[in-house]
Amino acid sequence: MDFFLGGLTRGLGLLVNLDPEVYGIAWLSLRVSLSAVILAALAAVPLGLVIGQKEFVGKRFLVVLFNTLLALPTVVVGLVVYGLLSYHGPLGGLGLLYTPGAMVVAQAVLAFPLITALVIAAVITLDNRVGPTALTLGATPLQAAWAVLKEARFAVLAALAAGFGRVITEVGAAIMVGGNIRHYTRTFTTAIALETSKGEFAQGMALGFFLLVVALAVNLASHQLQARWK
Amino acid sequence: MSQALFSLRGVVKRFEQREALNLERLDLEAGVITVVEGPNGAGKTTLLSLLALISPPDRGRLFFDGHELPRSGSQLTAWRRQITLVAQQAYLFETSVDKNVAYGLRLRGMDRATREERVAQALEQVGLAGFGPRRARRLSGGEMQRVALARALVLRPRALLLDEPFANLDPASAQVFERVLGELPGQGCAVVLVSHALEQAHRLAQRVVYLREGRLVPEDGHRPGA
Numbered sequence: 001m002d003f004f005l006g007g008l009t010r011g012l013g014l015l016v017n018l019d020p021e022v023y024g025i026a027w028l029s030l031r032v033s034l035s036a037v038i039l040a041a042l043a044a045v046p047l048g049l050v051i052g053q054k055e056f057v058g059k060r061f062l063v064v065l066f067n068t069l070l071a072l073p074t075v076v077v078g079l080v081v082y083g084l085l086s087y088h089g090p091l092g093g094l095g096l097l098y099t100p101g102a103m104v105v106a107q108a109v110l111a112f113p114l115i116t117a118l119v120i121a122a123v124i125t126l127d128n129r130v131g132p133t134a135l136t137l138g139a140t141p142l143q144a145a146w147a148v149l150k151e152a153r154f155a156v157l158a159a160l161a162a163g164f165g166r167v168i169t170e171v172g173a174a175i176m177v178g179g180n181i182r183h184y185t186r187t188f189t190t191a192i193a194l195e196t197s198k199g200e201f202a203q204g205m206a207l208g209f210f211l212l213v214v215a216l217a218v219n220l221a222s223h224q225l226q227a228r229w230k
Numbered sequence: 231m232s233q234a235l236f237s238l239r240g241v242v243k244r245f246e247q248r249e250a251l252n253l254e255r256l257d258l259e260a261g262v263i264t265v266v267e268g269p270n271g272a273g274k275t276t277l278l279s280l281l282a283l284i285s286p287p288d289r290g291r292l293f294f295d296g297h298e299l300p301r302s303g304s305q306l307t308a309w310r311r312q313i314t315l316v317a318q319q320a321y322l323f324e325t326s327v328d329k330n331v332a333y334g335l336r337l338r339g340m341d342r343a344t345r346e347e348r349v350a351q352a353l354e355q356v357g358l359a360g361f362g363p364r365r366a367r368r369l370s371g372g373e374m375q376r377v378a379l380a381r382a383l384v385l386r387p388r389a390l391l392l393d394e395p396f397a398n399l400d401p402a403s404a405q406v407f408e409r410v411l412g413e414l415p416g417q418g419c420a421v422v423l424v425s426h427a428l429e430q431a432h433r434l435a436q437r438v439v440y441l442r443e444g445r446l447v448p449e450d451g452h453r454p455g456a
Contacts, residue, residue, distance in 0.1 A: 138311040
């Protein structure tokens with residue numbers, strides 16, 4: 001019990017004392033994960049919208065594929081992205097390996113199937129009269145698709161929040177392509193893994209507590225946005 | 231007889247293998263209320279979707295105001311903006327009444343002051359003055375249909391299509407629909423409605439078109455103005 005209480009107390013201490021290293025870790029974690037979610041969403045939201053709305057051969061297969069990819073292990077993603085970005089890999093020339101940029105790419109790959117699958121589910125379950133109604137009122141096909149997205153906005157926002165939750169808490173990919181370099185690519189989860197391996201359980205707990213506070217803040221902001229849209 | 235606003239020539243619409251509509255020749259005039267009748271599955275709703283330009287025919291030619299319409303492409307939106315459809319159970323967007331009614335005007339890039347003025351007029355026309363700020367999806371069924379009618383009227387369409395407008399309406403809302411639709415031919419609007427509420431539909435109808443198994447039945451005829 002002391003272990004948990006000690007962690008909680010130290011976590012509060014880190015939060016209140018404005019520890020520069022911990023705040024640096026928090027800022028990097030937030031920056032990397034939000035960038036990854038935005039990058040993934042740019043592809044996943046339109047793709048989910050198209051798959052959810054259109055009828056075509058192979059649609060069921062794609063839905064099953066994206067649902068299967070939800071179980072994609074983070075270390076596998078890390079391994080693939082590592083292979084792509086490593087010196088001898090096809091994208092090695094970009095020089096991204098062991099940078100925050102590599103972590104953004106890996107986390108975006110992780111978030112992409114989750115956001116796509118949830119957007120597909122949101123659009124499929126949405127009333128199928130939305131698009132035709134917009135068209136009969138004079139919308140272009142693109143404006144009608146936007147109307148569908150607007151009507152599914154709460155579910156789409158929930159999909160983005162779920163994507164953020166998935167990437168800010170993952171450790172496998174971040175450590176493989178980021179390298180856990182102090183003051184450069186160290187995030188909450190890689191720092192927790194490091195502290196635990198050093199036997200600094202309380203410090204690990206403290207960082208975990210701080211991570212939860214950051215996740216709570218992001219979800220509260222998303223909730224506020226939903227409330228404003230109502 | 232008024233000039234034909236819609237002209238259909240050899241129009242065929244299929245769903246999978248089934249022929250839902252096969253119209254050799256059909257003209258629908260501006261300034262006339264046309265009621266489309268027929269049993270279930272006769273192709274009435276398919277005809278409305280086709281006239282609303284949201285479901286292209288598989289074969290045949292469709293003219294609007296003398297111009298042959300394309301089956302797809304950017305020009306179709308410009309034509310579609312002259313026509314609107316009120317569905318049997320119209321979908322209202324998850325927002326306020328006034329934003330629902332203003333939706334089509336926003337798409338047309340109308341300025342805010344004109345939009346607000348026209349929305350207020352349309353809501354008054356359907357007996358919903360002051361309903362603007364209310365959540366559209368929380369209204370009664372009849373009120374929701376009236377919002378859908380206001381959303382169509384505000385666009386001042388050249389053709390108004392209605393699918394079963396009197397179904398599930400309370401008497402007050404039915405009266406509003408009947409009054410408003412009755413005024414439209416005088417403004418040159420072509421009204422095409424599918425209805426099973428024969429008494430109300432026939433009171434309004436200036437022309438009745440009968441469909442059976444997707445084809446026109448010869449007793450199509452004009453009635454004296456309602």
